Amino acid sequence: MMRERLYLYDTTLRDGQQTQGVQFSVAEKVRIAEALDALGVDYIEGGWPGANPTDSAFFEAAPATRARMTAFGMTKRAGRSAENDDVLARVLNAGTGTVCLVGKAHAYHVERALGITREENLESIRRSVAHVVAEGREAVFDAEHFFDGHAVDPAYARACVAAALEGGARWVVLCDTNGGTLPGGIARAVEAVIAGGVPGERLGIHTHDDTETAVAGSLAAVEAGVRQVQGTLNGLGERCGNANLTALIPTLALKAPWCERFETGVSAGALEGLTRTSRMLDETLNRVPRRQAAYVGASAFAHKAGLHASAILKDPATYEHVDPARVGNARVVPMSNQAGLSNLRGRLAEAGLEVARDDPALPRILEEVKAREAQGYSYDTAQASFEVLARRALGRLPDFFEVKRYKVTVERRKNKHDRMVSLSEAVVVVKVDGEKKLSVSESMDAAGGDRGPVNALARALAKDLGPYQPAIDDMRLVDFKVRVTQGGTEAVTRVMIDSEDGHGRRWSTVGVSANIVDASFEALLDAIVWKLSRDAPAPG
Numbered sequence: 001m002m003r004e005r006l007y008l009y010d011t012t013l014r015d016g017q018q019t020q021g022v023q024f025s026v027a028e029k030v031r032i033a034e035a036l037d038a039l040g041v042d043y044i045e046g047g048w049p050g051a052n053p054t055d056s057a058f059f060e061a062a063p064a065t066r067a068r069m070t071a072f073g074m075t076k077r078a079g080r081s082a083e084n085d086d087v088l089a090r091v092l093n094a095g096t097g098t099v100c101l102v103g104k105a106h107a108y109h110v111e112r113a114l115g116i117t118r119e120e121n122l123e124s125i126r127r128s129v130a131h132v133v134a135e136g137r138e139a140v141f142d143a144e145h146f147f148d149g150h151a152v153d154p155a156y157a158r159a160c161v162a163a164a165l166e167g168g169a170r171w172v173v174l175c176d177t178n179g180g181t182l183p184g185g186i187a188r189a190v191e192a193v194i195a196g197g198v199p200g201e202r203l204g205i206h207t208h209d210d211t212e213t214a215v216a217g218s219l220a221a222v223e224a225g226v227r228q229v230q231g232t233l234n235g236l237g238e239r240c241g242n243a244n245l246t247a248l249i250p251t252l253a254l255k256a257p258w259c260e261r262f263e264t265g266v267s268a269g270a271l272e273g274l275t276r277t278s279r280m281l282d283e284t285l286n287r288v289p290r291r292q293a294a295y296v297g298a299s300a301f302a303h304k305a306g307l308h309a310s311a312i313l314k315d316p317a318t319y320e321h322v323d324p325a326r327v328g329n330a331r332v333v334p335m336s337n338q339a340g341l342s343n344l345r346g347r348l349a350e351a352g353l354e355v356a357r358d359d360p361a362l363p364r365i366l367e368e369v370k371a372r373e374a375q376g377y378s379y380d381t382a383q384a385s386f387e388v389l390a391r392r393a394l395g396r397l398p399d400f401f402e403v404k405r406y407k408v409t410v411e412r413r414k415n416k417h418d419r420m421v422s423l424s425e426a427v428v429v430v431k432v433d434g435e436k437k438l439s440v441s442e443s444m445d446a447a448g449g450d451r452g453p454v455n456a457l458a459r460a461l462a463k464d465l466g467p468y469q470p471a472i473d474d475m476r477l478v479d480f481k482v483r484v485t486q487g488g489t490e491a492v493t494r495v496m497i498d499s500e501d502g503h504g505r506r507w508s509t510v511g512v513s514a515n516i517v518d519a520s521f522e523a524l525l526d527a528i529v530w531k532l533s534r535d536a537p538a539p540g
């Protein structure tokens with residue numbers, strides 16, 4: 001059966017940039033545009049040229065893409081012609097083949113926000129779009145507040161759509177700007193527009209996630225007939241974000257009836273890069289990836305419960321709606337107090353540890369994990385700590401070194417400019433290859449600021465491990481989380497540490513104690529031991 005073409009329009013670099021706390025540099029925008037192009041979206045909305053220096057500079061530096069690079073702007077302002085509107089001129093000057101203009105499609109906004117008449121607004125839409133077309137560009141019209149407008153005055157909302165089409169728009173995108181329209185309402189409005197004579201091949205959908213139904217709303221619009229879908233990577237966007245393309249794309253590509261009815265520009269091979277693309281964006285924004293993100297989250301294919309793990313080991317289809325490899329993600333069978341022997345065997349196999357089914361160490365490890373979780377440890381995320389524990393119980397963890405003692409001090413004192421500053425200092429004594437080594441480290445960043453006692457401890461511990469030093473030199477601590485939790489009857493501190501190395505590996509470790517320094521040290525120690533268990537030569 002011939003599949004219909006569905007066009008993907010990415011607005012990560014425009015609406016995604018409207019996310020609170022997000023501020024892309026030009027270089028970051030270029031990198032994201034290249035990743036979007038590799039993924040196979042049809043349009044990349046690069047920003048609003050003229051609105052800020054970064055967006056203007058991006059269009060000058062924009063990479064050559066197979067996707068249509070699109071400049072965004074708004075319809076001409078009241079009281080001037082499209083030809084004489086300086087804001088519109090700057091958008092056109094970016095020289096993109098496609099230009100998207102936003103305009104109001106709700107009479108209330110026309111009167112309240114723009115302060116013009118309904119007729120003037122229709123004229124503004126028509127003339128602005130016509131000007132874009134006259135300049136030889138493909139025109140997209142974002143019908144702002146379309147669904148709210150359609151709910152109170154369908155005739156006027158549709159007149160705005162008609163004005164854009166009369167002006168020559170290739171696409172009119174129906175926007176749920178405030179994100180409050182539910183999927184059923186979106187479907188009914190789209191059906192009404194199509195029944196009124198606008199072909200679905202000229203319509204797009206742009207939703208926001210204010211009711212956490214942006215993806216569902218977009219799918220409802222496609223089902224009702226639109227053929228262009230807008231969204232952003234990881235659901236970035238104004239307020240609660242836009243429709244999340246990292247959820248929408250795999251749903252369209254892998255799930256019936258979508259994959260049977262439609263084809264997009266995203267190939268099966270490119271889809272396998274989806275998780276990597278999502279993580280790249282988080283890394284660019286210095287954000288910790290959302291574990292529970294559909295398809296691409298670290299927990300999206302994690303099977304924690306014993307019953308799930310038992311079945312997964314027999315056949316992954318028992319608890320997975322799609323194969324994680326198809327989106328470049330991986331199956332995880334974590335250990336926790338919800339686990340059974342199946343989780344344990346699965347997890348050990350993943351770590352490359354072959355263990356006989358009847359190995360007496362297995363129930364011991366399971367018991368130890370459950371007992372330690374009752375004390376406050378959490379092994380389902382701290383998988384490297386689990387691995388260290390299991391290797392030790394199986395007698396497969398070399399004694400790389402022994403920590404004899406450690407000490408950390410924090411001093412608050414005046415510097416030479418008479419300003420109070422902190423200085424953290426740590427001393428760690430380890431025994432390696434029969435030799436005692438004492439390392440002292442301060443915790444200073446490049447600017448001379450104090451990075452705290454845990455940083456000082458980490459530096460001291462990783463300063464001189466003798467023959468093992470080369471194996472840990474490329475290690476760095478990338479995330480540190482502290483939580484007060486219940487350990488049995490007492491409150492204890494749980495520290496989780498994420499580390500990374502030059503091979504691009506990232507691993508998590510945990511430490512628990514009533515004392516935050518001890519908890520941190522335990523997590524640091526596990527991080528180093530895990531790394532050595534992978535990369536270091538065996539002792540002796």
Ligand SMILES: CC(=O)SCCNC(=O)CCNC(=O)[C@H](O)C(C)(C)COP(=O)(O)OP(=O)(O)OC[C@H]1O[C@@H](n2cnc3c(N)ncnc32)[C@H](O)[C@@H]1OP(=O)(O)O
Pocket residue numbers: 018048050051052074075076077078102103104113114144177238
């Ligand atoms: C729904 C969306 O997310 S659309 C995308 C919104 N994105 C942004 O706003 C980010 C980029 N924006 C900006 O940098 C600035 O707002 C600029 C450069 C575009 C305009 O800045 P300013 O000229 O200082 O105007 P300001 O932002 O205060 O207000 C917007 C003006 O545009 C008018 N306007 C809003 N939408 C439209 C439209 N579709 N067509 C014409 N005029 C419009 C408003 O009525 C207001 O006019 P007023 O100042 O006469 O009241």
Ligand SMILES: CC(=O)C(=O)O
Pocket residue numbers: 015102142143144145175176177178206208
């Ligand atoms: C255009 C746009 O971003 C909106 O209406 O939400």
